[in-house]
Amino acid sequence: MHAAASPIRPERIMAELQASLTPQTTVVADASYSSMWVVGQLRSLDSGMRFLTPRGLAGLGWGLPLALGAKAARPEHPVVAIIGDGGFAHSWAEMETMVRSELPITIILLNNGILGFQRDAETVKFGRFTSACHFAPVDHMKIAQACGCPAVRVEDPAELTAHLQGGLAGKGPLFIEVMTDPEAHPALSLFAGLDEAA
Numbered sequence: 001m002h003a004a005a006s007p008i009r010p011e012r013i014m015a016e017l018q019a020s021l022t023p024q025t026t027v028v029a030d031a032s033y034s035s036m037w038v039v040g041q042l043r044s045l046d047s048g049m050r051f052l053t054p055r056g057l058a059g060l061g062w063g064l065p066l067a068l069g070a071k072a073a074r075p076e077h078p079v080v081a082i083i084g085d086g087g088f089a090h091s092w093a094e095m096e097t098m099v100r101s102e103l104p105i106t107i108i109l110l111n112n113g114i115l116g117f118q119r120d121a122e123t124v125k126f127g128r129f130t131s132a133c134h135f136a137p138v139d140h141m142k143i144a145q146a147c148g149c150p151a152v153r154v155e156d157p158a159e160l161t162a163h164l165q166g167g168l169a170g171k172g173p174l175f176i177e178v179m180t181d182p183e184a185h186p187a188l189s190l191f192a193g194l195d196e197a198a
Helices: 010-020 033-041 063-073 084-089 094-100 116-126 138-148 158-167
Strands: 026-030 050-052 077-083 106-111 151-153 174-179
Touching: 010 158, 026 033, 033 077, 033 106, 050 063, 050 084, 050 106, 063 077, 063 084, 063 094, 063 116, 077 094, 077 158, 084 106, 084 116, 106 138, 138 151, 138 174, 151 158, 158 174
Parallel strands: 026 050, 026 077, 077 106, 106 174, 151 174
Antiparallel strands: none
16 A cells, blocks of 8 residues: 555555545546455445446446536536556447546556556466467557547556546546556455465
């Protein structure tokens, strides 16, 4: 939670986000590790605070479209979406919908360059993982900008707070691409032996 290293640990991102939330904020997570970071690290500030996660309900790419729906349903409340680079690859075109529909959402993209859950599940089950888990470098910030959304890339965890607070308090959308540690995984019993095996 306090790590100052780069690439940035997801726990640090969640700690900074927690400090920026209000009881009116709706937090939306994409599938896979994005939702696990949210449910494992964030805490409700009041009864009725909304956390929308797809565990068991949907696959990758679910987060951004649901965030649009959440904002359309409650336009007066801030919405933040936590999405991995794998999930974003499935639905980034919805950013054009977001801009055109004037739905100001703060998007936090966890860019670790890999399908982390897939890699870890394959490693636990088979002792190795396939090359299909890795991505070529993608400048997601430029994708957001091409859709008309203001965007920043964060490589220093000290910059997180200002961008999160600015996004959640702003009148327009903000895309925050955070370069995250590809070796990070949530504390799941399924993957208990991964750190010792590394």
